[in-house]
Amino acid sequence: MDDFTGAFSTAFFMIASLDSDLAGIVALSLRVSLTAVAIATIIGLPVGAALALFRFPGRKTMIVVVNGLMGMPPVVVGLIVYLLLSRAGPFGVLGLLFTPTAMIIAQVLLVAPIIAALTLQVVEDLWSEYSEQLRSLGAGPHQAIPTLLWDGRFTLLTAVLAGFGRASAEVGAVMIVGGNIDHVTRVMTTAIALEVSKGDLSLALGLGIVLIALSMSINAAAFVIKGAAQRHGNA
Amino acid sequence: MNGPMETNGKRILPLELRDVTFEAGGMRLIKNMTFTLGGAGKVFILGPNGAGKSLLLRLCHGLIKPASGQVTWHGGNPKHQQAMVFQRPVMLRRTVAANIAYALKLRGIDRKDRADIVSDVLRRTGLARLAEHPARVLSFGEQQRLALARAWALRPQVLFMDEPTASLDPAATHTLEELIAAIHAEGTKIVMTTHDMGQARRLADEVLFLHRGRLLEQAPAERFFDAPENDLAQAFMRGELLWWRRRKNPLDVPHPDPLDYRQGGVTP
Ligand SMILES: Nc1ncnc2c1ncn2[C@@H]1O[C@H](COP(=O)(O)OP(=O)(O)OP(=O)(O)O)[C@@H](O)[C@H]1O
Ligand SMILES: [Mg+2]
Numbered sequence: 001m002d003d004f005t006g007a008f009s010t011a012f013f014m015i016a017s018l019d020s021d022l023a024g025i026v027a028l029s030l031r032v033s034l035t036a037v038a039i040a041t042i043i044g045l046p047v048g049a050a051l052a053l054f055r056f057p058g059r060k061t062m063i064v065v066v067n068g069l070m071g072m073p074p075v076v077v078g079l080i081v082y083l084l085l086s087r088a089g090p091f092g093v094l095g096l097l098f099t100p101t102a103m104i105i106a107q108v109l110l111v112a113p114i115i116a117a118l119t120l121q122v123v124e125d126l127w128s129e130y131s132e133q134l135r136s137l138g139a140g141p142h143q144a145i146p147t148l149l150w151d152g153r154f155t156l157l158t159a160v161l162a163g164f165g166r167a168s169a170e171v172g173a174v175m176i177v178g179g180n181i182d183h184v185t186r187v188m189t190t191a192i193a194l195e196v197s198k199g200d201l202s203l204a205l206g207l208g209i210v211l212i213a214l215s216m217s218i219n220a221a222a223f224v225i226k227g228a229a230q231r232h233g234n235a
Numbered sequence: 236m237n238g239p240m241e242t243n244g245k246r247i248l249p250l251e252l253r254d255v256t257f258e259a260g261g262m263r264l265i266k267n268m269t270f271t272l273g274g275a276g277k278v279f280i281l282g283p284n285g286a287g288k289s290l291l292l293r294l295c296h297g298l299i300k301p302a303s304g305q306v307t308w309h310g311g312n313p314k315h316q317q318a319m320v321f322q323r324p325v326m327l328r329r330t331v332a333a334n335i336a337y338a339l340k341l342r343g344i345d346r347k348d349r350a351d352i353v354s355d356v357l358r359r360t361g362l363a364r365l366a367e368h369p370a371r372v373l374s375f376g377e378q379q380r381l382a383l384a385r386a387w388a389l390r391p392q393v394l395f396m397d398e399p400t401a402s403l404d405p406a407a408t409h410t411l412e413e414l415i416a417a418i419h420a421e422g423t424k425i426v427m428t429t430h431d432m433g434q435a436r437r438l439a440d441e442v443l444f445l446h447r448g449r450l451l452e453q454a455p456a457e458r459f460f461d462a463p464e465n466d467l468a469q470a471f472m473r474g475e476l477l478w479w480r481r482r483k484n485p486l487d488v489p490h491p492d493p494l495d496y497r498q499g500g501v502t503p
Binding site for chain 1: 293296298314315318319321325327328329337338341342369370371372389
């Protein structure tokens with residue numbers, strides 16, 4: 001019990017004093033996940049919109065694949081990226097395994113399907129509501145894409161937040177492709193796993209508190225967005 | 236000043252429909268329609284529920300394609316010279332002003348001109364004080380007026396309107412009728428539907444009477460309202476024409492079968 005309270009107070013002290021180990025891990029986590037979410041958004045929005053608006057061969061297959069990827073366990077994604085980037089794999093020459101870049105790639109694969117699938121849904125719904133009006137005003141599906149993305153902005157922002165939540169919370173994929181190397185690829189989740197197994201609870205708890213705060217902020221942001229959306233009559 | 240922008244470009248009228256049919260769900264919903272809309276007058280498409288009025292407007296406006304027959308505009312670039320106000324207004328998730336500016340942008344109007352046109356039509360439709368409100372929180376009647384403002388801003392040569400005053404209060408209806416008259420006075424051809432016979436009498440110059448997907452009568456408004464030639468049109472004007480087959484005692488059948496009239500033979 002003493003051990004537990006001690007770990008707690010040390011954890012709070014580490015956060016309050018911006019302990020350099022803890023701060024380094026948090027910074028790397030944020031850099032990896034934010035970059036991954038940004039890239040996943042750049043891929044997911046147009047792919048989702050295109051799947052919603054255009055009819056082309058292979059469209060249905062792609063929708064099934066995107067939805068399937070959405071539920072993929074992170075360790076499996078990690079394994080796939082590992083195989084692709086390992087020395088013997090097709091992209092082995094790039095030497096990316098066990099770098100932050102490898103972790104970003106894995107998280108992009110985890111998050112892009114979520115954003116694409118939600119974009120598909122949002123854009124499809126808006127298009128069925130708007131299509132006659134937009135065509136009457138002279139906009140076909142191509143010109144409609146930016147319009148529909150903008151009008152779906154509140155829901156899409158929530159999707160991006162959900163993606164960030166998934167990216168920053170997962171352990172399996174970054175553990176496999178990053179290798180949890182101190183000061184290189186050690187992020188919050190992998191550090192917690194390691195410290196707990198070592199029995200050193202204070203750093204683990206400190207990181208855990210930061211993760212909880214992060215998750216709370218994501219939900220608070222989603223709440224604020226929902227409120228803003230309702231004020232615009234978007235409910 | 237007649238507004239910041241005159242209706243422009245080469246005249247696209249007359250509009251000619253030749254033997255136009257439209258089918259959906261295995262049913263022929265518009266049947267062999269042939270007519271020409273020229274001139275400047277306000278055209279009213281009348282007929283009972285389900286007669287095909289909304290479909291006909293969509294066919295003319297090019298939103299749906301006929302199964303056979305031709306819809307022909309006389310010239311110019313018809314796509315850019317017409318606008319439509321739908322039975323249910325569809326507003327983008329932006330402000331009132333942005334909804335109008337968006338339509339202008341699609342027509343290639345310069346950014347600097349857009350603001351002038353937007354404030355002009357908002358002022359003339361009495362929506363100026365709502366300019367910065369999100370369009371979708373407006374009341375239904377206000378959205379209906381905004382839909383008209385957005386269409387008017389385009390200064391179309393032809394403006395299609397599908398029951399623009401349905402579910403408006405009497406004062407709002409009056410205001411909208413004045414707006415329609417003003418738009419018409421600026422040289423825009425009006426083609427609209429309504430179930431308000433008083434409104435049709437007040438505004439119409441020409442009437443197309445539809446029943447079960449057929450055009451039964453095309454006549455100058457005065458003659459039509461004096462004495463329609465067609466029997467069904469007469470029954471319609473007396474308020475006796477139903478879109479389902481009449482029963483002796485309407486209470487026998489609590490819910491009229493909507494398939495009934497499609498199976499029933501067409502009188503004319
Ligand atoms: N896509 C469709 N598929 C099948 N039937 C349709 C379709 N669109 C319209 N209809 C049918 O065509 C008929 C004419 O519809 P339309 O909307 O043109 O009627 P309307 O004259 O505008 O009636 P109202 O006065 O009620 O607005 C209706 O019976 C309707 O159910
Ligand atoms: Mg209708």
